[in-house]
Amino acid sequence: MQWIDFRSDTVTHPTPAMRRAMAEAEVGDDVYGDDPTVLRLEALAADKLGKEAALLVPSGTFGNQLALFTHCRRGDEVIVEDNSHIVWHEAGAAAVIAGAHLRTIEGDNGLMAVDAIERRIRVGDDIHEPRTGLICLENAHGNGRVLPLSAMADTAALAREHGVPVHLDGARVFNAAAHLGCDAREITRHVDSVMACLSKGLAAPIGSILAGSADFIDQARRKRKLLGGGLRQAGVIAAPGILALSEMAARLDEDHQNARYLAEGLAKLPCVDIDPADIHINLVWFRFNADIDAAELMSALKQAGFLANPPHQGAMRLVTHWQVGRADIDRLLDVMQRVLSD
Numbered sequence: 357m358q359w360i361d362f363r364s365d366t367v368t369h370p371t372p373a374m375r376r377a378m379a380e381a382e383v384g385d386d387v388y389g390d391d392p393t394v395l396r397l398e399a400l401a402a403d404k405l406g407k408e409a410a411l412l413v414p415s416g417t418f419g420n421q422l423a424l425f426t427h428c429r430r431g432d433e434v435i436v437e438d439n440s441h442i443v444w445h446e447a448g449a450a451a452v453i454a455g456a457h458l459r460t461i462e463g464d465n466g467l468m469a470v471d472a473i474e475r476r477i478r479v480g481d482d483i484h485e486p487r488t489g490l491i492c493l494e495n496a497h498g499n500g501r502v503l504p505l506s507a508m509a510d511t512a513a514l515a516r517e518h519g520v521p522v523h524l525d526g527a528r529v530f531n532a533a534a535h536l537g538c539d540a541r542e543i544t545r546h547v548d549s550v551m552a553c554l555s556k557g558l559a560a561p562i563g564s565i566l567a568g569s570a571d572f573i574d575q576a577r578r579k580r581k582l583l584g585g586g587l588r589q590a591g592v593i594a595a596p597g598i599l600a601l602s603e604m605a606a607r608l609d610e611d612h613q614n615a616r617y618l619a620e621g622l623a624k625l626p627c628v629d630i631d632p633a634d635i636h637i638n639l640v641w642f643r644f645n646a647d648i649d650a651a652e653l654m655s656a657l658k659q660a661g662f663l664a665n666p667p668h669q670g671a672m673r674l675v676t677h678w679q680v681g682r683a684d685i686d687r688l689l690d691v692m693q694r695v696l697s698d
C-alpha cells in the first residue's frame with residue numbers, strides 16, 4: 357500500500373536525488389575528522405545557521421539534549437516553555453543526561469513572556485538555589501506557530517544581561533524563516549546554539565545539526581562521543597543532508613501553502629474548529645467542537661490510504677510535506693466530510 361502520510365514531517369522519504377547522493381558519497385572516518393562529506397555538510401550548516409561551527413547528530417532530540425549537556429552543569433536549571441518538545445517528547449532526558457532541572461513557563465501560543473523568564477532567572481549565589489544554566493526557545497513551535505523576531509530579541513537581551521546562554525530548538529527553523537520571509541540567520545542571531553532538523557520537512561533520511569561557537573561545538577563533539585554518538589562513514593547520511601539544506605529548504609513555502617489550503621478545507625467541515633490564519637508552517641492543528649467517532653474517522657482514513665495520528669483530547673494534527681499534494685488533500689477532505697456528516 358502506498359500510504360499518503362499526514363502523521364508528521366518526520367515521515368518524509370529521501371528524494372531520488374538524495375538516494376543517488378547517498379550511493380555516491382565520498383566517505384572517511386568522522387571520528388578521525390576525515391569524512392569529507394560530513395565536513396562539507398557541517399561547514400554548509402554553520403553558514404546557513406550563521407554560527408562559527410556545526411555538528412551532525414543522529415536526531416533532533418539528540419541535538420537538543422547535547423546542547424543542554426554542553427551548556428549546563430549538573431543541578432542547573434533550564435528555563436523552557438511548558439509545551440515545548442524538550443518538556444513533552446524527549447523522555448525526561450534532561451534529568452538523565454545533563455542532570456538539569458526543567459523550569460517551565462506556560463507560554464502564550466508557545467511564547468514565554470520576558471518578565472516571566474526574568475522572574476525565574478536565579479540571581480546571586482544563595483546557597484539554597486540552583487544556577488540558571490540555560491534558556492530554551494522553540495521556533496517554529498510544535499503548535500505550528502512562529503515566534504516573532506522581536507520576542508526572540510527581547511529574550512536574548514534579557515539573557516545577555518544575566519549571562520545566561522540561549523538554545524533554540526530549531527527543528528523547523530527553516531520553516532520559521534520561510535514564514536517570516538527572512539534568512540534563518542535573522543532568527544539564530546538571537547541564540548547561542550541552535551538545533552536544526554535535516555530529517556523533517558527538509559526530507560533527509562536521518563540527522564540534525566547542532567550549531568554554535570567553535571568552542572561550544574568542540575565541547576559538544578567530545579560529549580557526543582561520550583554518548584556514543586561518534587560517527588564513522590557518515591558521509592552517506594551527510595550527502596542527503598547537504599541537499600536538504602541546499603535544495604529542500606527553498607521549497608518549504610509550498611508545504612506551508614498546502615497546509616493553508618488544507619486548513620481552509622477543514623474550516624468548511626462540520627464540527628471542526630480551525631482558523632486558517634493561524635497556520636504559519638506545515639503543521640495543521642484543529643479541534644472538534646462535538647463528540648466524533650474517532651475510531652470510525654481513523655478507519656475511514658486508513659481504508660482510503662491515509663495515515664494520520666488520531667485525535668487527542670479533542671485536538672488533531674495533520675502535517676504537509678513534499679510527499680503530500682493538493683489532490684491528496686482534496687481526497688482526505690472528502691473522506692472527512694463523509695464521516696463527519698454521518
Ligand SMILES: Cc1ncc(COP(=O)(O)O)c(CN[C@H](C(=O)O)[C@H](C)O)c1O
Pocket residue numbers: 363364365366414415416417418420441442445494496497498525527528553555564
Ligand atoms: C520541535 C521539535 N523539536 C525536536 C524534535 C525531535 O526531533 P527527532 O528526535 O524526532 O529527530 C521534534 C520532533 N517532533 C516529532 C513530530 O513533530 O512528529 C515528534 C513529536 O517527536 C520537534 O517537533
